Amino acid sequence: MAAPIVQLKNLSHKYSSSWAIRDINMEVNQAGIVGLLGSNGAGKSTTMNILCGALNQTEGDVFINGISMRESPEEAKRDIGFLPQNPPLYMDLTVDEYLDYCATLRWIPSFNMKAFIKEAKERCGIDHYSKRLIRNLSGGYRQRVGIAQAIVHKPKVVVLDEPTNGLDPNQIIEVRSLIKEIARERVVIFSSHILSEVQILCRDIVMIESGKIVFADTMDAFNNYVEPHSMLVKMENPPAEADLLQVQGVTRVEYLTDRQLRIYFSGDQEIAERMITAGVEKGWRMREITLDKSSLDEIFKQLSS
Numbered sequence: 269m270a271a272p273i274v275q276l277k278n279l280s281h282k283y284s285s286s287w288a289i290r291d292i293n294m295e296v297n298q299a300g301i302v303g304l305l306g307s308n309g310a311g312k313s314t315t316m317n318i319l320c321g322a323l324n325q326t327e328g329d330v331f332i333n334g335i336s337m338r339e340s341p342e343e344a345k346r347d348i349g350f351l352p353q354n355p356p357l358y359m360d361l362t363v364d365e366y367l368d369y370c371a372t373l374r375w376i377p378s379f380n381m382k383a384f385i386k387e388a389k390e391r392c393g394i395d396h397y398s399k400r401l402i403r404n405l406s407g408g409y410r411q412r413v414g415i416a417q418a419i420v421h422k423p424k425v426v427v428l429d430e431p432t433n434g435l436d437p438n439q440i441i442e443v444r445s446l447i448k449e450i451a452r453e454r455v456v457i458f459s460s461h462i463l464s465e466v467q468i469l470c471r472d473i474v475m476i477e478s479g480k481i482v483f484a485d486t487m488d489a490f491n492n493y494v495e496p497h498s499m500l501v502k503m504e505n506p507p508a509e510a511d512l513l514q515v516q517g518v519t520r521v522e523y524l525t526d527r528q529l530r531i532y533f534s535g536d537q538e539i540a541e542r543m544i545t546a547g548v549e550k551g552w553r554m555r556e557i558t559l560d561k562s563s564l565d566e567i568f569k570q571l572s573s
């Protein structure tokens with residue numbers, strides 16, 4: 269059987285006296301986007317820096333296509349492209365000069381260099397800015413140059429540390445669609461502290477909190493897991509709890525005010541429809557139903573407990 273494209277094995281890291289990450293295990297076996305989700309200080313950058321060989325772990329190892337980062341760092345790094353949280357851009361170079369320099373660092377043979385750089389620029393939509401100084405580009409275009417340097421050597425794995433941080437809404441949309449595009453034929457591991465961003469982009473999600481993985485599965489499994497199990501209902505003529513428990517799926521009722529209730533349910537999400545039908549039939553005079561959504565904080569609390 270082929271080795272996983274990316275494998276993190278019992279990865280732990282200690283900065284001076286305290287552990288930043290502890291016993292991280294993860295495997296990626298196919299192209300697509302894996303989202304590393306965690307709040308500030310959760311350990312995302314530490315994990316990514318180690319994964320890319322930019323930081324030496326205290327314990328454990330990283331394998332890229334079965335090659336150990338600890339034993340053969342140069343070989344393992346050949347198939348990785350990395351955009352760190354602070355993109356390593358040289359403001360006084362033009363886009364072409366900068367990408368030439370990056371391509372040289374990435375051991376691209378000189379006869380391929382021009383073609384590889386051209387392809388990276390085209391994919392990132394920066395070809396028309398080839399001669400422009402990086403300092404004169406907008407934040408969104410600088411980030412594109414950062415992504416171009418991460419894919420210039422055509423690596424199988426691209427790691428992007430919070431690539432949409434600090435961008436305006438339009439730039440965020442553009443960078444997200446670029447990430448989708450480059451993930452078509454390779455693994456992209458990207459980090460974010462925004463749940464909705466990971467939900468939009470990723471096939472798989474790895475949630476990290478206080479240096480530990482608290483959830484790792486497909487995005488579909490995650491969405492099922494966090495589906496709401498309660499709703500806020502406003503009605504003019506609320507019935508007794510016994511009547512509400514007759515509606516299929518309702519498990520518990522909390523009376524918040526004389527016209528506002530929180531209704532807990534299990535099972536499918538069609539409960540709102542059944543509630544409306546029952547309300548109309550029985551004259552409860554419903555005014556509003558809102559399914560409660562879990563916030564990221566609540567989900568982390570739930571998963572970490």
Ligand SMILES: Nc1ncnc2c1ncn2[C@@H]1O[C@H](COP(=O)(O)OP(=O)(O)OP(=O)(O)O)[C@@H](O)[C@H]1O
Pocket residue numbers: 283284287288306307308309310311312313314315353461
């Ligand atoms: N160079 C360092 N020296 C000491 N502690 C560090 C260092 N870098 C990170 N840490 C600590 O390690 C923990 C994990 O930090 P890390 O930067 O990996 O988290 P993160 O999830 O990427 O957060 P952010 O989104 O804020 O960058 C935090 O408690 C942080 O304070």
